[in-house]
Amino acid sequence: MVEWLVEHGIGEDRALLVENDRILAARHFLSGAPWAGTIYPARLVSRSGGSARGTARTEGGLEILVDKLPRDCTEGSELLVRLTRAPIAERSRLKLAQGRPVAADAPEDSSNWALREVSSFAPGAWEEVWHAASSGVIDFAGGQILCCVTPAMTVIDIDGDLQPRELALAAVPAIAQALHWFDIGGSVGIDFPTLEAKADRGAVNQALEDALADWPHERTAMNGFGFVQLVARLEGPSLLHKFDTSRVGMCARYALRIAERLDGHGGAVLLTVHPALRAKIQDEWLAELSRRTGRQVRIETDPGLALEAPSAQIVPL
Template sequence: MAEWLVERGIGETRAALVDGDSVLEARILPDAALVAGTVAAARLARRIPARNQGIAIWEDGEALVTPLPRDVTEGARFNIEITRPPIPEPGKPKRALARPTDAPPGAAPPLEQALDGPVRQCDWRDTDRLERAGWSELLEEAESGIFRFPGGEGRIALTTAMTLIDIDGDLAPADLALAGARAAAMAVRRLDIGGSIGIDLPTLADKATRHACAAAIDAVLPQPFERTAVNGFGFVQIVRRRARLSLPELYAQDAVLAHARALIRRAERSTGAGERTLHAHPNVIYAIDSREDWAVRLSERLGAPVALRADPALAISAGHVQARFP
């Protein structure tokens, strides 16, 4: 039976719906991230009457508020609930989204409350069930945007309009389209991709194959979501609720910081005794060192000193951990 495994790590909270040795869904919430469900006391900076919206600001950020109550004037203070965090995009990141609320300011509910199904709390002292289910491979997919399936692969591209997934491979077009539709839907679920999503399958003249591809998507993706039919060019659009950054968006937003958090997780579970030395690219080491509590908390969890060693010859994804004694 599938169950959610939740880890409150250093710098992030991780959750994965694991069935046997496979991750069906995954979520990562960085500690400093603005989370949907947070209620903030904000001030209306600007009304947008034509769209019944407004720009609200507070000490830590700003959000586009919809719908905007008519009695809230510019400069007035009111409470808002975050419904989606800001989205990193080239040039001009998208603002967070929010709605008015009568609730008092406060943090979002714990991640566990939003998970559907049994939940098990895990930590660094337990058997690493996430890694056994392919956690490192999942992060590699998120960073590279590439996932593979028998006979083909998918490539994920983040655009300002939507997340695009291109399917390519060596199978016959109909077989590739069917396998690719299922694999793409699995990747959407696994990598926590929301919002508008376009999947580009091989051109399909046969309506029966197009219907089969749509059925494959419906069988994999849990509701709620909406989708179009698969057209003759093999394109299908899916729209899912978007309450947080997807895993690929987390890497697009700050790949160095994402790798730093992943290295800390590996260090937590490193074997051996004595001092642990984290070897990584200088930018990754700086990301860890500039957050004073990370190394301290890691040392407390390990019960051993922690040393940081910058190596410019290493790629940002090539960090590793060395124990003084095996």
């Protein structure tokens, strides 16, 4: 059975698409952050003359680039806007949210995937996805892929000790895994090894077509330098984007998850983190952790710990 499972965390929600304990895809939502499909009441604050595009702003200050505006929608008009893309933070800028006007009776969520809430994923499931996204690396027999985000696109590089044709073909399943696990959309560039023979490039093109048959996208054929470009619908920041622009926040929430899932009876929770994480962990998050675990929570810092390696244990009161 294939189904989406969702785990409600502290400061975030996590979702995994699972089939017989195998992770097919993942999604991640920061608490309170806008996401595609949500409908917001907003006011049109600007519109160019003769254009169907403009900028709307919600009461909470979220700015949305809106297209397909009706002709009679003028600046100052109130409207309902469904997000088609959540805002995406980059190192030097913020890509504004995008949306379209909807009628008052429009359904809240346009997505076609349903979630089943669970108290906890299978042991190690989210950790495997999380650490892969944190490093941007997925290993495969004979090599690995490295995924990086840039302002223009997500780039996937391939490295290994196989012959170029074999390396390229062996990397294809890992590429498909990364696209699903990291919730990647938009423009994606894949730097395969250079393949001189047209037949070899054709074999890789076919392998990509087969591997990505369930991932809606458009794709160029591999050029003479081994480069392939994919373009898919972009609904919001991928896990890679979130680690690139807010690694400390991602690691802080992960530390709370580790502490929440401690086994044992009695005592208090001692959470030890890098000092940068302590500054990011909100007091209300610690209060929620105490409520969920039924224990007192103590937090200490250790500059010797990596951001991605918090320590949690049960200690005597």
